[in-house]
Amino acid sequence: xxLKYFLGLAxxxxxxxxxxxxxxDENPVLTIEGGQIQGVLTDSTNVMVYxxxxxxxxxxxxxxxKRPQPVVAWEGVRQCDKWGNASLQSDHxxxxxxxxxxxxxxxxxxxxxxxxxxxxxxxxxxxxxDAKLPVxxxxxxxAYMGGWGHEITMDGDxxxxxxxxLVTINYRLGMMGFLSHPLLAKEDVDGVSGNYGTWDQxxxxxxxxxxxxxxxxxxxxxxxxxxxxxxxxxxxxxxSNESKKLVSKAIIQSIGGLGEVIPAPAQDVAxxxxxxxxxxxxxxxxxxxxxxxxxxLDVAFGAFMATGKVQGLPLVPHIDGRLLGKSFTEAxxxxxxxxxxxxxxxxxxxxxxxxxxxIDAFAALRETQTKNPVYAxxxxxxxPGEPNTAYHSSELWFMFKTLKNSRRPxxxxxxxxxxxxxxxxxxxxxFGNPNGNNVDGEWKPDTxxxxxxxxxxxx
Numbered sequence: 001x002x003l004k005y006f007l008g009l010a011x012x013x014x015x016x017x018x019x020x021x022x023x024x025d026e027n028p029v030l031t032i033e034g035g036q037i038q039g040v041l042t043d044s045t046n047v048m049v050y051x052x053x054x055x056x057x058x059x060x061x062x063x064x065x066k067r068p069q070p071v072v073a074w075e076g077v078r079q080c081d082k083w084g085n086a087s088l089q090s091d092h093x094x095x096x097x098x099x100x101x102x103x104x105x106x107x108x109x110x111x112x113x114x115x116x117x118x119x120x121x122x123x124x125x126x127x128x129x130d131a132k133l134p135v136x137x138x139x140x141x142x143a144y145m146g147g148w149g150h151e152i153t154m155d156g157d158x159x160x161x162x163x164x165x166l167v168t169i170n171y172r173l174g175m176m177g178f179l180s181h182p183l184l185a186k187e188d189v190d191g192v193s194g195n196y197g198t199w200d201q202x203x204x205x206x207x208x209x210x211x212x213x214x215x216x217x218x219x220x221x222x223x224x225x226x227x228x229x230x231x232x233x234x235x236x237x238x239x240s241n242e243s244k245k246l247v248s249k250a251i252i253q254s255i256g257g258l259g260e261v262i263p264a265p266a267q268d269v270a271x272x273x274x275x276x277x278x279x280x281x282x283x284x285x286x287x288x289x290x291x292x293x294x295x296x297l298d299v300a301f302g303a304f305m306a307t308g309k310v311q312g313l314p315l316v317p318h319i320d321g322r323l324l325g326k327s328f329t330e331a332x333x334x335x336x337x338x339x340x341x342x343x344x345x346x347x348x349x350x351x352x353x354x355x356x357x358x359i360d361a362f363a364a365l366r367e368t369q370t371k372n373p374v375y376a377x378x379x380x381x382x383x384p385g386e387p388n389t390a391y392h393s394s395e396l397w398f399m400f401k402t403l404k405n406s407r408r409p410x411x412x413x414x415x416x417x418x419x420x421x422x423x424x425x426x427x428x429x430x431f432g433n434p435n436g437n438n439v440d441g442e443w444k445p446d447t448x449x450x451x452x453x454x455x456x457x458x459x
Contacts, residue, residue, distance in 0.1 A: 028127035030214040033207065034071040037078045041123060047160040048126050050119040050215070051150070052084030055207040056200065058113035059172060064290050065184050065196060068115060068203040084116025085109045086148035087173040087197075088294050102152050102393075104407070112176060112294070117169040117204055118149055120156025125216030132218040134429045137208055138168045139201055139237075141228030141254075141393070144262075144316050145174045152405050153396035158418075162426040165217040167208055171200035175297045178315040180270035181278060183286050192320040194270050198236055199323060202243045209246050223429040225251030227396060229316075232262045235328035236317055244338040249432050251343045251425070254392055256355040257362030258329050262316055270318040277304040332362060335369045341432035342366065345377035345453075348390035352378075356453070363446035373445035375434055377424075380457040381417060384409045395456070399425050413458035421456060 029036050032053070039050035056068035063069060088110050092103040125131035136159060140147040149168030156166035171177060177197025184193035209219045224247050226234045231252045237243045238250050255261050265273075281300035283289045292300075305314065317324060331337045344362065346355040356378065363374035379395040382388050385408045397403050398418040403410045424434035424443065434454070435441020444452040 026123075029077055030127060032211045032214055035074045035078060036076070037080050039119070039126070040081045042120075042157055045157045045161050046123045047157050048121050048123045048215075049156065050080040050121075052082050052116045053078075053080055053119065054084070054115060055117050055169070055204050056115040059115060059176070059196070059200075060112045062290065064112065064176070065179060065181075065193070067196065067199045083108065083118070083148075083150045084170055085111035085114045086170055087114040088112060088176055089142075089146040089173055098393075101407075105152060108148055108150070112172075114170045114172065115200055115203075116149075117167055117207070118156070119212075119215055120160045120166045121215040121217070122160050122163065122165075127214065128216050129213040131216035132221070133163055133165050133216050134221045134223065134426075135165045135167065135208060135212050135217040135219075136426075136429045137205060137222055137224045138166065139171075139224070139226035139230040139233045140168065141226065141230040142173070143313055144178060144197065144229045145313075147173070147230075153393070153402050154400050155402050155405075156400075158401035158422050159426060162422060164426045164429045165212065165215055167204075167212070169201065169204040171204065172197040174315050175301055178317065179274050179277075180267070180318065181274040181289070182271050183289070184274075185267075185271060187286065190322045192267060192322045194267075194274070195317050195320055195323050198233065198240075198317045201233055201237060202240065202323070205237065205243050205246050221248050221429075222246060223249040223251065225253065225425075227253035227393065228255060229262065231255035232260075232317075236324060238338040238340070239326065239328050239331040239336075240323055241325075242323060247338045247340055249341045249343075249428060250338065251428065253344075253395065254346045254350055254355070256346070256351075256358035257344050257360070258332060258365065259354075259358040259361075260327055260329060261351070261355075262313055264316065264324065264327055265318045267318060267320045270320075273304075273310065273314065276309075277301065280304060332365060339370050339372060341372045341375070341428070343375040343377070343428050343434065345379065345395075347379040347392060347394055348382065350390070350392040359453075360446060360451060363451075364448040367447050373433070375428070375443060375454070376446040376452065377443075377454040377456055380455050381414070384411065384414070395421075398422075398456075411458070417456065417458050424454075 027038050039048040054071045057072050086108045092099040149170050159166040180194030224234050232255045234252050344359045359376050366374050382390050398421045401418040401422050427436040428434045431437050434443045443454045446452050
């Protein structure tokens with residue numbers, strides 16, 4: 001699908017991190033929702049990866065623009081050795097900064113049939129339901145218009161070798177994930193429409209809670225984290241009553257704290273925009289909307305964007321009174337977000353100082369509400385090569401330790417920084433403290449009386 005108006009505002013990094021793989025000598029068959037599966041052992045470490053596990057039914061045909069439905073069962077043992085489809089989205093154009101930085105390997109297979117997730121787990125704990133390893137649940141960014149869960153910056157080897165199971169997901173994007181329309185609301189049991197991509201994220205999180213023990217994970221110790229639009233998604237997940245009780249910790253990267261970098265419109269605003277878009281394309285019935293090809297919907301979207309009526313991101317999560325009753329900032333102020341430890345940060349050259357101010361404001365607010373800490377960071381490493389900046393998404397190479405996949409001339413000091421950041425992120429997933437179980441470590445909580453931001457740079 002060619003979304004010519006793909007908005008790179010969030011421009012979250014993407015990846016196809018594939019090391020050579022081979023079947024494991026000991027590869028237990030796991031039983032999960034839908035049937036049985038086997039993974040593959042990564043060649044670089046003693047880690048099992050399970051690619052392309054379906055967590056819901058394919059949202060196609062009559063399920064287009066409906067909440068995710070239970071996964072369709074399969075027969076036999078499913079070999080999870082291939083990535084699942086990414087959501088429909090635009091091609092990346094050669095010569096553009098983020099294409100040259102992250103997408104030089106090409107775009108993945110894309111389809112409406114995209115509700116898949118990936119799991120990396122230590123091989124020795126796979127199938128051991130009493131292992132109780134901490135779990136990290138990653139939501140990719142991409143302005144709610146692009147991205148997938150196996151991008152070039154994202155890989156689970158370094159997480160799993162540190163004893164944390166990593167889950168990455170695909171979810172519906174753009175028109176498929178966030179279109180609202182009065183006719184869709186009319187057929188909905190709650191009388192609302194849109195937010196389908198957010199419902200996908202909730203469904204994936206619930207799937208993890210129900211099934212992760214099969215991989216050796218602890219369903220009661222799930223850290224959710226994301227960057228850019230993925231971090232905005234984390235804000236939604238800790239706000240929604242559908243998901244916040246499943247969260248034990250949260251990491252919010254490059255989307256600030258208090259204040260909405262990606263504002264959420266009201267239901268009527270979102271529905272009116274969707275209706276105008278569909279009416280202009282002659283798609284005035286649900287039957288016509290669901291029969292339209294992705295290319296037709298792309299043309300409808302492009303024509304609407306060409307009117308100039310929308311500034312910023314047009315297809316985003318919105319306040320619907322059902323899944324999302326209020327914004328993150330409103331919920332934080334009301335003290336109704338998940339009461340868990342938080343870690344927030346941004347990069348040096350990314351909308352500072354605005355993001356930093358919002359993070360400090362969030363930390364000061366939480367200090368009056370709870371004993372759970374807030375940890376703040378700023379990624380200060382200006383990457384070697386050109387441009388020499390700590391750009392939006394640049395930290396992803398480090399907190400997944402995927403520097404080898406980059407074209408940048410990274411140094412030994414960069415790898416040392418990646419190891420340090422991997423320790424911080426996985427420690428937070430284990431203990432709710434980036435220092436590990438050392439309460440008095442070097443990374444202090446961010447408080448009003450003693451503000452503290454951990455500056456992440458090479459030594």
